[in-house]
Amino acid sequence: MLEMRGIPAAPGVAIGRAYVLNRSYLVGSQYEISEEEVEVELARFERAVKAAQRQLKSVLRRLQSVGAGEEHTFILEAHLLMLQDPELIDGVTTRISVQHMNAEWALRECLRQFKDALSQIDNEYFQERGNDIDQVGQRLLRNLIGDQGESLSHMPSRSIVVAHDLTPADTVCMLKGQVKGFVTELGGRTSHIAILARSMVIPALVGVEGITQEVSTGDQLIVDGQLGVVIIRPTEDVLRRYRAKRRRVQRHRKNLAGNRDLKAETRDGHEVVLRANIEKMNELDVLGEYGARGVGLFRTEYLFLDRQNLPDEEEQYRVYRELVERTQPHAAVIRTLDLGADKQLLGEGETALDKHLSPALGLRGIRYCLRHPEIFEPQLRALLRAACHGSLKIMVPMISGLEEVRAVKAVVERCRGQLRSAGYAIPDDIPLGIMVETPAAALLAAMLAREVDFFSIGTNDLAHYTIAVDRMDERLAYLYQPLHPAVLRLIREVIRTGEAEGIEVGLCGEMAGDPLHALVLLGFGLKYFSMSPLFIPAVKHVIRNVSFEEAKKNAEACVEFQTSSDVREWLLERYRKLFS
């Protein structure tokens, strides 16, 4: 038995036989052709293009015949457009006839040029386009070389597919319900294939490096899409446990929506508050469904991105006002603009190509805002005005010391003064809090707690800066562990310090939405949890099924472990019944 880990792409438990798709990455030969051979070579290329088009059209038709929606078929249409793209056709044709490259070489060079242009841009969208070009290129090469490679059409039904990578064309078999789950080596949470898995509700993992070397077709597999684990050739014991888990998951899904009106209270009466992390106004529609008690993080970046002009004070005021009115009687915590690292504004005269990726340690978050009062002040004024309509709390990101907090308070005062002069009545007691996401802030928690009204711990960035790992680098994904002893200690200290100083302490990182992690946070005394609304029912469920006293003891014990896997295993042991 072998256990491997990856990135959960879609939740659920799948138990079945593996079907390993062996499709090697084709490169093709490279040689010079003579003048006489040019015509033949051009004809070869044309035939390959036509064959590829026929194949994709056939896949498209099959997808449409099983009623696949446009969200699944459009990618194939885009690939078809690539096959007739004049830039591609001309690029290859010229290389064959003028530079006397053979067709495979001409194609590779041409595609490389396109991919290079796209890979300069450090942005997921553009990288996905590079992958599309790659997939189209592979299909063309296959047709040129005459190696069709393996497809899923020969797969026995009800298999779990294991592959290096899966293309949109492979999805036709999945839509026909033949696939129980899949595991790939490439891919991230937001790739097309992960999105497809979630929409089809089949368990899936991506980013499981090396799995095609460890699994053979016919091996029994268990895919746990919730924990991000795949078990190869499980023992009878493990199999039994997972069959039970699968039953529980199915029952759970039916029950979950039912706990929305229940309190997030432990068996011994300790109550906490579960809030939602949102960034678009339409997400407010589902808050009630999931039982969120307010918004613990409203990300304002999305008001500013993807547009040419910035939102003015009036536009922002309308948005913030709607938000607080709709979350009544609960609170809405709004985070001021947090740009830089992975989100950036496109300035005048810039293309995405011109934008460098600001390092995570650069001019972002509150530093950017303090430097750009022409952006910061309208936002603050809009927030102050909206605060008249409900329980609005203002939160600032990326704080690393007291100077920043004081600078922010000074700007807030200035804005308050401007609004007063203009005749607005602004409440005196609008809570102003900070994200605790830098080690500096965590270590200075006591001093900071005396100058602000609340904390919200941003565990994603806090872990990132404390362990010193780049969240976006898939090679380092194994290091980025929320249960890392150093991170746990910092979190515990911040919660304790906030409590001691009498301020509200919340947490809005991904950790809060993971039931196992949430139990540790509960044990540390956290009162306000904020997470994607989808996770609220599951977290509420575990909270309602534990005792606070026990959670406290367990959390204390966790801090003594030396590695995150020790912590994790110990916790799973303790809470096995809740999660098995």
Added chain:
Amino acid sequence: MVQLRKEFTIRNQLGLHLRAASRLVQTASRFSSSVHIEVRENRVNGKSIIGLATLAAAKGTTIVVEAQGVDEEEAIEAIGRLIEDGFGED
């Protein structure tokens, strides 16, 4: 021969993403005129999906459509309508 140029503003939420670009290419390819799309200083062939894939045109961006040929007027009109309809997205 003077080509025809017209400016439009991207309206839809996701901007000129892959789906929208596909529709633009499909529309432009119906006409015999040559079509070019300009966003800021970048100019690409409007019938090339790969070319359009390199453009970052978010909501609110000004986009210039240029066409040259016998049906240049119809080409610009059709593409312009597509853009102003937000590419048929919500």
